[in-house]
Amino acid sequence: MLLGQDHITEEGEFVINMGPQHPATHGVLHLKIGLDGETIKKIEPHLGYIHRSIEKMCEQLSYRQFIFTTSRMDYLSAHINNQACVLAVEKALQVEATPRAKAIRVLMAELTRLASHQLWWACMGLDLGAVTPFFYAFREREAINTIIEETCGTRLTQNYMVPGGVMMDIHPNFQKRVKEVLKQIKEKAHEYDELLTGNVIFQQRLKGVGYLSKEDAVSYGCSGPTARASGVSCDVRKLFPYDGYEQLKFDEILNTEGDSWARYLVRLGEMKQSISIIEQLIDNIPEGDFQAKTKNVIKLPKGDFYQRVETARGELGVYIVSDGGATPYRCKFRSPNFSNLSAIPKMAEGAKIGDLVAIMATVDLVIPDIDR
Amino acid sequence: MTNEELKYSITELLPVATYDESGEFLNIIIPSDELIPLMKELRSKKEFDFDYLFCLTCIDWKDHLMMVYHLLSKVHKHCIVVKAKITDIQNPKIESVNCIWKTAELNEDEVYDLFGIRFLNHPNLRRLFLEEDWKGFPLRKNYVDENMIKL
Amino acid sequence: MDIKNNVPANKLIFPGQIHETPDGGFLITKLDEVINWARSNSLWPLIFGTSCCAIEMMSAADAKYDWSRFGFEVARASPRQADLIIVAGTIVMKMAPVLKRLYDQMPDPKYVIAMGACTISGGPFFYNTYSVVKGVDHIIPVDVYVPGCPPRPEALLHSMITLQEKIKNEAFFRKS
Numbered sequence A: 001m002l003l004g005q006d007h008i009t010e011e012g013e014f015v016i017n018m019g020p021q022h023p024a025t026h027g028v029l030h031l032k033i034g035l036d037g038e039t040i041k042k043i044e045p046h047l048g049y050i051h052r053s054i055e056k057m058c059e060q061l062s063y064r065q066f067i068f069t070t071s072r073m074d075y076l077s078a079h080i081n082n083q084a085c086v087l088a089v090e091k092a093l094q095v096e097a098t099p100r101a102k103a104i105r106v107l108m109a110e111l112t113r114l115a116s117h118q119l120w121w122a123c124m125g126l127d128l129g130a131v132t133p134f135f136y137a138f139r140e141r142e143a144i145n146t147i148i149e150e151t152c153g154t155r156l157t158q159n160y161m162v163p164g165g166v167m168m169d170i171h172p173n174f175q176k177r178v179k180e181v182l183k184q185i186k187e188k189a190h191e192y193d194e195l196l197t198g199n200v201i202f203q204q205r206l207k208g209v210g211y212l213s214k215e216d217a218v219s220y221g222c223s224g225p226t227a228r229a230s231g232v233s234c235d236v237r238k239l240f241p242y243d244g245y246e247q248l249k250f251d252e253i254l255n256t257e258g259d260s261w262a263r264y265l266v267r268l269g270e271m272k273q274s275i276s277i278i279e280q281l282i283d284n285i286p287e288g289d290f291q292a293k294t295k296n297v298i299k300l301p302k303g304d305f306y307q308r309v310e311t312a313r314g315e316l317g318v319y320i321v322s323d324g325g326a327t328p329y330r331c332k333f334r335s336p337n338f339s340n341l342s343a344i345p346k347m348a349e350g351a352k353i354g355d356l357v358a359i360m361a362t363v364d365l366v367i368p369d370i371d372r
Numbered sequence B: 001m002t003n004e005e006l007k008y009s010i011t012e013l014l015p016v017a018t019y020d021e022s023g024e025f026l027n028i029i030i031p032s033d034e035l036i037p038l039m040k041e042l043r044s045k046k047e048f049d050f051d052y053l054f055c056l057t058c059i060d061w062k063d064h065l066m067m068v069y070h071l072l073s074k075v076h077k078h079c080i081v082v083k084a085k086i087t088d089i090q091n092p093k094i095e096s097v098n099c100i101w102k103t104a105e106l107n108e109d110e111v112y113d114l115f116g117i118r119f120l121n122h123p124n125l126r127r128l129f130l131e132e133d134w135k136g137f138p139l140r141k142n143y144v145d146e147n148m149i150k151l
Numbered sequence C: 001m002d003i004k005n006n007v008p009a010n011k012l013i014f015p016g017q018i019h020e021t022p023d024g025g026f027l028i029t030k031l032d033e034v035i036n037w038a039r040s041n042s043l044w045p046l047i048f049g050t051s052c053c054a055i056e057m058m059s060a061a062d063a064k065y066d067w068s069r070f071g072f073e074v075a076r077a078s079p080r081q082a083d084l085i086i087v088a089g090t091i092v093m094k095m096a097p098v099l100k101r102l103y104d105q106m107p108d109p110k111y112v113i114a115m116g117a118c119t120i121s122g123g124p125f126f127y128n129t130y131s132v133v134k135g136v137d138h139i140i141p142v143d144v145y146v147p148g149c150p151p152r153p154e155a156l157l158h159s160m161i162t163l164q165e166k167i168k169n170e171a172f173f174r175k176s
């Protein structure tokens, strides 16, 4: 669309551009697609339409400030991104968050995951031409947003985590409201199934489409539900637990089919697991401080520190290289979407052009997280 | 394998490697032209089996550039960090690891875009984020941009 | 508070006077006003979201905030069918020509809402960035600015009502 380079390649493929302005790319992703008739032969992603130089910015920001640039990266998992940063700083400083803070963090992270998956479900319907799921999913998403707003002050880019704990204590209404929302979500869960999951047309658009093998998923560095749907066990909460996930009971949802339908089911299953995690914790938030004491000006010791967390889309890694100063020397965010995107050409190879939208919808890309 | 065992086996493979164990992972620092043989061993040998390249990036240390590869084995659940030192900062180049881990392709495009390291044998090296005619490599420490507003 | 209370009462009613007669009625009004009334209540926004603000824009479309109360629900994916572009999210150098092109493709008369700190000034990405456009008004003319990072859906709705008022006071035929 932008480049106007519709032409035929040497191999006789017809090249079309999808994006950067396209409603189904969930942002400003630009894919160049080589077509033979209706069959996809090749996809080349072109990025950078929302490259905001976050990594460069972080080199000038203090260790308290740089955390908050990350809520703008994967804004649907803003809490979890922040959590990754504070955990990295805590690891370097060798301080530990208070038990209360840890519980609050996990609760917030799981609420975010729920809200994020709900938005994915809504967009999934929209992309495939069903408008109703959008209203259903946003009903619950708004309820969660209201809870988060009550405690953190904002709805989307929360900036609630600080090194050593969380910024302020939870709102007195928090526990009551969370229970209400969980009840609502559980009561309405069957609506989700009736609307999309049980829909024959919907199933047929996903089943057998966009297959990704286990080897490819590993080789392409996929993570999160995308990789788990191909049978790769990669849940960071299980493999490298942080913030007390090791004490919670939940399952890692795995599926071995590797197609779009499997990815859909994995995400739905994850929503149930998140609910169960929240239920385990909501009545057991330990008493005590919500913040451990840290110095005002944080200086990390020399060296490199890597911290990974499981966002709603996969494994986010924060890699901080410190030269002993008050700002990071180099800060790299290993974004889950970036690797998942690199597998899309593989998934879509040989598929029909109409299925590409379905494939991208199940991978659930957030473009600013890819571009950073 | 534990870090000690990893260190022992890698010293056998590549005696010039130096190690840094101060952090969480075992860091191996190698000269840039030794990269591909070592990486191939790390990927293919059964006892290493590093099949998951989860982070590929670069650090500009002003007098040299350091490529950083974070590797994980999904089978043995051990991690390792390989750092390849590039001393030629005027015209930096290194072999691509795209033939070993496919995720490297886009990641190396990114490093080329932001650091200007040329990857040899890379299938499609291009500026990933910035326009083709962008001047300079923004994440280099000596990058200047008159339009940038400093805090 | 319901955002609807913010709308001045005289803007809610149809512009003009209806004179009832036994077999129907007369309408006395100005052509300008009728056209503006029609235009302002059927603005078709373009689906254009680059980043975080787009999520709040989606929230404004859901059942809780429901922008269709004000006639905004016909969101279009093609600029050729839209007459309002809500710039939701950061615009970077590489995106700037695309945005300009989208704007050029929209039929006149067209309007722009700049949503979020990023589109007003670069927002959180003002300092130390090399690729962010520091405000969309460097690229396209903006009618209404909505501050916030991200603005709440209510703020977006308010901006849309403000835009409607602006349209209602425009002179469609007369050159002012």
Ligand code: SF4
Pocket (backbone or CB within 6 Å): A072, A157, C051, C052, C053, C088, C089, C090, C115, C116, C117, C118, C119, C123, C124, C148, C149, C150, C151
């Ligand atoms: S103003 Fe804030 S929320 Fe909106 S696009 Fe910019 S960073 Fe994201």
